Amino acid sequence: MFTGLSAFPITPLTHDRLDPNAYANIIGRLADSKVDSICALGSTGLYPYLNAEEKGQVIRVAVEHAGDVPVLAGIGSLRLRDVLANAEQAEKLGVKALLLAPLSYQRLTEEEVYELYRRVDEQVSVPICVYDNPVATHFTFSDELHSEIAKLKMIQSIKFPGTPFVEAGEKRIQQLKGILPADVTIGVSGDAFAASGIQSGCDIWYSVLAGLFPRTGQHIFHRAKECNFTQAKALSQEFDPLWDLFTQNLGGMRVMATAAEILGYVEAPCLPAPLTGLNPDSQALLRNLISELELS
Amino acid sequence: MFTGLSAFPITPLTHDRLDPNAYANIIGRLADSKVDSICALGSTGLYPYLNAEEKGQVIRVAVEHAGDVPVLAGIGSLRLRDVLANAEQAEKLGVKALLLAPLSYQRLTEEEVYELYRRVDEQVSVPICVYDNPVATHFTFSDELHSEIAKLKMIQSIKFPGTPFVEAGEKRIQQLKGILPADVTIGVSGDAFAASGIQSGCDIWYSVLAGLFPRTGQHIFHRAKECNFTQAKALSQEFDPLWDLFTQNLGGMRVMATAAEILGYVEAPCLPAPLTGLNPDSQALLRNLISELELS
Numbered sequence: 001m002f003t004g005l006s007a008f009p010i011t012p013l014t015h016d017r018l019d020p021n022a023y024a025n026i027i028g029r030l031a032d033s034k035v036d037s038i039c040a041l042g043s044t045g046l047y048p049y050l051n052a053e054e055k056g057q058v059i060r061v062a063v064e065h066a067g068d069v070p071v072l073a074g075i076g077s078l079r080l081r082d083v084l085a086n087a088e089q090a091e092k093l094g095v096k097a098l099l100l101a102p103l104s105y106q107r108l109t110e111e112e113v114y115e116l117y118r119r120v121d122e123q124v125s126v127p128i129c130v131y132d133n134p135v136a137t138h139f140t141f142s143d144e145l146h147s148e149i150a151k152l153k154m155i156q157s158i159k160f161p162g163t164p165f166v167e168a169g170e171k172r173i174q175q176l177k178g179i180l181p182a183d184v185t186i187g188v189s190g191d192a193f194a195a196s197g198i199q200s201g202c203d204i205w206y207s208v209l210a211g212l213f214p215r216t217g218q219h220i221f222h223r224a225k226e227c228n229f230t231q232a233k234a235l236s237q238e239f240d241p242l243w244d245l246f247t248q249n250l251g252g253m254r255v256m257a258t259a260a261e262i263l264g265y266v267e268a269p270c271l272p273a274p275l276t277g278l279n280p281d282s283q284a285l286l287r288n289l290i291s292e293l294e295l296s
Numbered sequence: 297m298f299t300g301l302s303a304f305p306i307t308p309l310t311h312d313r314l315d316p317n318a319y320a321n322i323i324g325r326l327a328d329s330k331v332d333s334i335c336a337l338g339s340t341g342l343y344p345y346l347n348a349e350e351k352g353q354v355i356r357v358a359v360e361h362a363g364d365v366p367v368l369a370g371i372g373s374l375r376l377r378d379v380l381a382n383a384e385q386a387e388k389l390g391v392k393a394l395l396l397a398p399l400s401y402q403r404l405t406e407e408e409v410y411e412l413y414r415r416v417d418e419q420v421s422v423p424i425c426v427y428d429n430p431v432a433t434h435f436t437f438s439d440e441l442h443s444e445i446a447k448l449k450m451i452q453s454i455k456f457p458g459t460p461f462v463e464a465g466e467k468r469i470q471q472l473k474g475i476l477p478a479d480v481t482i483g484v485s486g487d488a489f490a491a492s493g494i495q496s497g498c499d500i501w502y503s504v505l506a507g508l509f510p511r512t513g514q515h516i517f518h519r520a521k522e523c524n525f526t527q528a529k530a531l532s533q534e535f536d537p538l539w540d541l542f543t544q545n546l547g548g549m550r551v552m553a554t555a556a557e558i559l560g561y562v563e564a565p566c567l568p569a570p571l572t573g574l575n576p577d578s579q580a581l582l583r584n585l586i587s588e589l590e591l592s
Contacts, residue, residue: 043402078344080569081569102570105432108570112572113570135403251402272375274415275402276408276411
């Protein structure tokens with residue numbers, strides 16, 4: 001379940017409601033290209049912005065159109081009560097795994113985060129991926145906490161932010177393998193860091209880019225696995241103008257949402273207010289990049 | 297509405313549901329002590345953790361038991377749709393003002409935040425306080441943005457984080473008065489910074505401490521108004537052991553929730569999981585502080 005290329009699609013809205021047809025098409029493209037898994041309701045899929053009913057709709061469409069590709073679903077919420085309800089609903093709707101970030105408003109302690117995972121682990125019957133994303137959740141995991149949480153029986157992967165793998169990536173992977181159970185895979189995210197992470201030995205790439213451009217994601221994934229560190233850096237650098245656009249727009253989500261609008265996969269605007277897509281200058285740049293980088 | 301001492305009470309839960317009696321008692325104590333306003337659903341009141349129905353219950357109890365003291369309510373949410381619904385519900389239930397933070401998961405641009413306030417401003421018929429809290433919302437206002445938002449017709453106050461007022465507070469207040477409309481009041485929060493902020497000329501103290509200990513809040517507020525900068529610093533320093541406990545526990549919310557448990561105002565645990573109160577050592581310290589500082 002937690003190896004290879006995992007695609008994180010956007011959740012397209014129209015008039016502030018899920019556009020099930022547009023979403024079905026996006027999921028169908030991912031299924032056709034045979035990515036290794038699809039994550040409905042990742043950060044790019046805007047899980048914290050959707051209520052329980054909307055999350056159910058999203059998962060239903062994803063599972064229905066994913067074909068043989070296993071679907072995982074984000075279940076993070078500020079309250080344990082809601083996390084458990086999200087998990088129960090997602091399992092009932094047929095997801096094969098769960099993605100759980102320690103979402104916070106009031107900052108969380110290590111003990112609270114451990115207890116969150118323990119309680120969810122106790123309830124669920126599908127594997128869990130720990131979602132470590134300090135920028136979005138404002139919680140920073142220590143290695144000790146990762147090690148403790150990873151011992152829980154349903155934890156099978158950790159989605160790390162990409163930065164630690166850029167320099168001395170292999171050393172960092174070895175260090176993590178030393179403190180984590182053997183059956184827990186190590187995932188990289190932050191697409192700009194993916195090639196380095198994969199080359200360094202990450203088992204899975206949790207990819208925003210592949211959520212809309214699965215073939216490009218597969219190209220990067222497979223080449224990064226085969227090459228050396230210098231080549232991985234060069235491979236990633238080909239996409240620097242795209243990664244720069246991610247950075248300028250506070251992450252990949254707005255870029256992918258706007259790309260879907262440009263390509264006519266979704267109606268514009270597809271994001272829920274107050275979130276907006278790219279400004280006209282960045283849109284023009286993105287339009288060129290889609291063609292120059294042959295994103296597909 | 298937006299001057300004096302504004303008390304921000306906790307929202308006590310029992311078995312993960314609102315405890316209306318405990319909350320009514322807390323609000324009643326605030327009404328009896330005649331604070332200048334009460335904010336239901338501030339950060340300490342855990343607004344992002346509650347669903348629409350729970351928020352309605354909280355506001356209903358607050359308005360019913362606040363007597364002559366005006367109630368304001370937090371309406372922040374990740375989606376504009378939900379912010380507008382929160383505002384509509386709060387107004388219907390009789391609040392006299394609204395508190396709005398640009399809550400974020402995906403980071404927000406200045407344009408998005410401006411548009412959020414513009415859209416809410418357009419809908420509502422009670423005044424709005426802009427809630428500037430970079431630690432909780434992960435959005436940092438520029439002075440230019442504050443100035444633009446403050447021009448909207450329903451904006452009447454800004455709740456600033458306290459740090460800018462500790463050093464050169466008066467200069468900072470003068471600077472803010474220079475860029476804000478005359479009818480927009482300047483508020484300080486972060487209780488450890490309150491005395492300096494009030495002494496420097498802030499019009500209102502948005503206070504966590506006063507949410508449970510209104511008389512102590514009033515004591516600090518009135519003394520800070522009369523004294524000079526050095527005296528204000530000394531006044532605040534008397535409470536340093538309490539402010540230190542706030543810092544060690546990631547803010548005032550857990551300390552006030554635990555204080556309410558210690559005093560028997562609420563059943564323990566009163567916070568929604570995964571949030572927890574203070575550990576036994578900190579509880580013992582807090583118990584002593586309540587008596588030594590004569591918190592009331």
